[in-house]
Amino acid sequence: MIRQHIFTIILLIPFALLAQKNSMDIEQFVNNVDKKTPQLLRGFNVPGAVIGIIENGEIILQRGYGYSNVDKETHVTTSTGFNIGSISKTVTAWGVMKLVQEGKIDLDAPAEKYLTRWHLPKSDFDSKEVTVRRLLSHTAGLSLHGYPGWAPNDILPTIEESLNGKNNGPGRVEVVVEPGTKWKYSGGGFTILQLIIEEVTGERFENYMQTEILNPLGMINSSYTIDEKILNSSSLEYNNFGEEIDFELFTAKAAAGLHTTLEDFMLFVQASLYKSENNKSYQHILSTDYVKQMMTPEPETNGVYGLGYQVEIFGDSKVLKGHGGANSGWHALFMVDSISNDGFIMFTNGGAGYNIYSQIICYWEHWKSGKKIYDDCKSLPSISNKIKQIIDIDGTNNLNKAYFELKQNQLDKYNFSEEQLNQLGYYYLGKGEIENSIAVFKLNVEAFPKSYNVYDSYGEALLKGNYRDMAVENYIKSLELNSDNYNAIEILNKIGAKKH
CATH class of the missing domain: 3.40.710.10 (DD-peptidase/beta-lactamase superfamily)
Structure with missing residues (x-):
């Protein structure tokens, strides 16, 4: 979302x-x-x-x-x-x-x-x-x-x-x-x-x-x-x-x-x-x-x-x-x-x-x-700019390790809020780079596991990448954290998925 x-x-x-x-x-x-x-x-x-x-x-x-x-x-x-x-x-x-x-x-x-x-x-x-x-x-x-x-x-x-x-x-x-x-x-x-x-x-x-x-x-x-x-x-x-x-x-x-x-x-x-x-x-x-x-x-x-x-x-x-x-x-x-x-x-x-x-x-x-x-x-400047540089040079294989090392060692240098990674995920999603988008949203879920919004965004990218079952899991998790997430409700209804 x-x-x-x-x-x-x-x-x-x-x-x-x-x-x-x-x-x-x-x-x-x-x-x-x-x-x-x-x-x-x-x-x-x-x-x-x-x-x-x-x-x-x-x-x-x-x-x-x-x-x-x-x-x-x-x-x-x-x-x-x-x-x-x-x-x-x-x-x-x-x-x-x-x-x-x-x-x-x-x-x-x-x-x-x-x-x-x-x-x-x-x-x-x-x-x-x-x-x-x-x-x-x-x-x-x-x-x-x-x-x-x-x-x-x-x-x-x-x-x-x-x-x-x-x-x-x-x-x-x-x-x-x-x-x-x-x-x-x-x-x-x-x-x-x-x-x-x-x-x-x-x-x-x-x-x-x-x-x-x-x-x-x-x-x-x-x-x-x-x-x-x-x-x-x-x-x-x-x-x-x-x-x-x-x-x-x-x-x-x-x-x-x-x-x-x-x-x-x-x-x-x-x-x-x-x-x-x-x-x-x-x-x-x-x-x-x-x-x-x-x-x-x-x-x-x-x-x-x-x-x-x-x-x-x-x-x-x-x-x-x-x-x-x-x-x-x-x-x-x-x-x-x-x-x-x-x-x-x-x-x-x-x-x-x-x-x-x-x-x-x-x-x-x-x-x-x-x-x-x-x-x-x-x-503080957004961490998303630094993460994008890492992806552009090295891809996403070691993305999570690089992110958490930066967060541990340079917390006072960048803005590490969940919105920063969300923006980067949607940047890649908008460019049609689905796998990069999925990698960034997955990282955001690991970084902010109690945020309903990051699961919603991860679900959106997974759905566009044709990973339907994983998308459903994340939308349901988003609803567990926020039952008023009408976007997740609408998507699950639209694709005929059950809300547990």
């Missing part, structure tokens, strides 16, 4: 409301970011990034770093295009809330009220409890966490086909948990919202978002439609090992398909600062009350999610609101403090970009709080 990152940085310190920084403090901080960012890009094989920072409503940093095209040595600028993954959901939520504000959608009405082209599959739960509010807050009890993209030459399915399961792997969207009882992240829920927008407005989703949200905000170089204009200004995308990969397209545009630039997205962040005295100069789309409501966590989420906005918490204090995003080759994050009118944005064009933005936002948090030591912000 591929785990898609939802932004979950644990705040190390309270984001205190301090006096605004003076010009010397700001200059020193910006210089520090300018120095650190290129070092991090090189260390994690990420070609390029953009960073935007707002202090008390004013932009203090808006800059590109590294390359958008490594071969041509084209530099990233503030007008370079990036896919921002699940941050697309936050902008989509503005589109939904505009229709709520206009009285065309009722937040607490069943989603089915607005659907004619597709309907929720029958389940053990009442589909009327799947409301618009619950779709926005991921409390509707739906399946389908996230979406893989489609290759440039693929014929994309329709929204209805995608919801029915023609979506490159994740399966159909259905109710699997009683709606309104718990927070369960579902990109599929935002595809339902995409369809609702089309049903209510009579327009294509991407056209509605362009005319009603993006253009009014001044985001004229942003779009849910990937056309010639967008492609010409876009960065290329690169995997965890710095290799160029195909540009992905999405039917699930509302959940994952927005392409934007730093210059454009700064406008959206400024629009999100609803308490700023200058807010009305940035947006007339939503009232302050609606924006505030979107950033207020819904009760069933245990304080982590509002209506399209994630909420980061320290103790009992709500601190930052925003969203993270990740698609193949892209990582992105934005967060705002709506009380102090501060904001942070970072987009990267590499598969390891999460490691970089997590450090830079940590520097920002420390700076805002007055903390001078940044050592606890450091992330």
Whole structure:
């Protein structure tokens, strides 16, 4: 199972409301970011990034770093295009809330009220409890966490086909948990919202978002439609090992398909600062009350999610609101403090970009709080790069021995988390190198025998290698460790295997 990152940085310190920084403090901080960012890009094989920072409503940093095209040595600028993954959901939520504000959608009405082209599959739960509010807050009890993209030459399915399961792997969207009882992240829920927008407005989703949200905000170089204009200004995308990969397209545009630039997205962040005295100069789309409501966590989420906005918490204090995003080759994050009118944005064009933005936002948090030591912000390079070098040179015969020796002797040099090997396993799986993939996933099972996810991934590779019986054993083991692993349940049902 591929785990898609939802932004979950644990705040190390309270984001205190301090006096605004003076010009010397700001200059020193910006210089520090300018120095650190290129070092991090090189260390994690990420070609390029953009960073935007707002202090008390004013932009203090808006800059590109590294390359958008490594071969041509084209530099990233503030007008370079990036896919921002699940941050697309936050902008989509503005589109939904505009229709709520206009009285065309009722937040607490069943989603089915607005659907004619597709309907929720029958389940053990009442589909009327799947409301618009619950779709926005991921409390509707739906399946389908996230979406893989489609290759440039693929014929994309329709929204209805995608919801029915023609979506490159994740399966159909259905109710699997009683709606309104718990927070369960579902990109599929935002595809339902995409369809609702089309049903209510009579327009294509991407056209509605362009005319009603993006253009009014001044985001004229942003779009849910990937056309010639967008492609010409876009960065290329690169995997965890710095290799160029195909540009992905999405039917699930509302959940994952927005392409934007730093210059454009700064406008959206400024629009999100609803308490700023200058807010009305940035947006007339939503009232302050609606924006505030979107950033207020819904009760069933245990304080982590509002209506399209994630909420980061320290103790009992709500601190930052925003969203993270990740698609193949892209990582992105934005967060705002709506009380102090501060904001942070970072987009990267590499598969390891999460490691970089997590450090830079940590520097920002420390700076805002007055903390001078940044050592606890450091992330280690992935062990997957080292393991790939070993496989490329020596194959997989002595892979396990090499890995555990490294783990014993160089634990402080690399990140040995299970996600690192999982990423390498899926790298080989995507390239069709099944045996290498199986070897890496098998190693991950030995390294993390209590993780349900590693057995799930190992089972996936074994199934693709036609080792059916071994695949079944690993899927069953995954379920023993996590009975809510719906992916394993679905696969076992699909291949007609018994769950002991």
